[in-house]
Amino acid sequence: MEEVGRGLVDFVRDHQVWAAPVVLLLAFGESLAFISLLVPAWSVLIAIGALIGVSDIKFGPIWIAAAVGAALGDWLSYWFGYRFKNGVAEMWPLSRYPDLLPRGQAFVQRWGIPSIYIGRFFGPLRATVPLAAGIFAMPYWRFQIANWTSALVWSAVLLLFGDLISRIVEWAWRAV
Numbered sequence: 192m193e194e195v196g197r198g199l200v201d202f203v204r205d206h207q208v209w210a211a212p213v214v215l216l217l218a219f220g221e222s223l224a225f226i227s228l229l230v231p232a233w234s235v236l237i238a239i240g241a242l243i244g245v246s247d248i249k250f251g252p253i254w255i256a257a258a259v260g261a262a263l264g265d266w267l268s269y270w271f272g273y274r275f276k277n278g279v280a281e282m283w284p285l286s287r288y289p290d291l292l293p294r295g296q297a298f299v300q301r302w303g304i305p306s307i308y309i310g311r312f313f314g315p316l317r318a319t320v321p322l323a324a325g326i327f328a329m330p331y332w333r334f335q336i337a338n339w340t341s342a343l344v345w346s347a348v349l350l351l352f353g354d355l356i357s358r359i360v361e362w363a364w365r366a367v
Contacts, residue, residue, distance in 0.1 A: 196235040203239050203248075210248050211256035214239055218257040218346060222264025224271060225284055227318040233349060240353020245361065250350065257346030258339070261311070265321040265338045272325025279322060295319030299327060307337035311345045 199217070203210045217232040217239075236257060243250050272279055279285060280292045299306045299320055310320030324334050 196232075196238070199235050200238045200242070204242055204246060207246060207248050210239065210242075211252045214253050215256040215260035218260030218342075219264040220260075222261040222268070222317060222321075222342075224268035224279075224318045224322045225282075227264070231314075236346075236349045237353040237356070240350035241357035243350065243354045244357045250354070254343075254346055254350055257350060258342040261346055262339045262342035265307075265311075265342065266335070268318065268321035269325040269329075269334055269338070272322040273328060274325070276326050279326065285319075291319050292323065295323040296326065299323040299329065304329075304333055304337050307334065308341045308344070311341040312348075 199213060203213050214236065217236055220226045220230050221232040221236070239248075239253065242248050243253065275282075280289070285292055295310070295316060296319075298310060298316060302309060306320050307324065310316040321334075321338065
């Protein structure tokens with residue numbers, strides 16, 4: 192998996208015109224209920240963020256692409272939960288991780304709308320919170336407002352963290 196991530200970062204570095212579509216797909220996969228359990232892409236998104244300061248890649252388009260991908264992934268996860276309700280827990284790969292969905296459900300029940308913001312930043316919760324919100328039929332527009340705004344914040348944090356790391360490394364390298 193690490194090799195694939197490194198290959199994607201190298202591809203984006205060498206073909207910067209593809210940065211936004213690659214980031215959109217990575218963020219979509221990272222936020223999609225079933226895929227994110229198999230392909231965690233957050234580290235690749237941080238690495239691509241690190242390219243922003245040391246290349247001609249512009250922050251704005253990459254940020255919007257990541258936010259759109261993340262929000263669409265959560266939107267689809269919400270719909271899937273709303274459509275299939277508790278039967279989702281019996282589907283692969285969630286059937287292999289029986290504790291994930293109940294944790295997400297408990298989290299959504301306890302925190303409500305803030306769970307969308309909080310869950311966006313925590314690994315397995317990131318994918319199960321929207322699914323649980325759909326299962327419990329969280330009001331659609333409340334979910335979507337929280338979904339899109341949290342996606343904008345999450346994508347900015349990941350990309351800016353990567354950019355910050357690259358600037359610190361560059362500064363340390365110059366200091367040596």
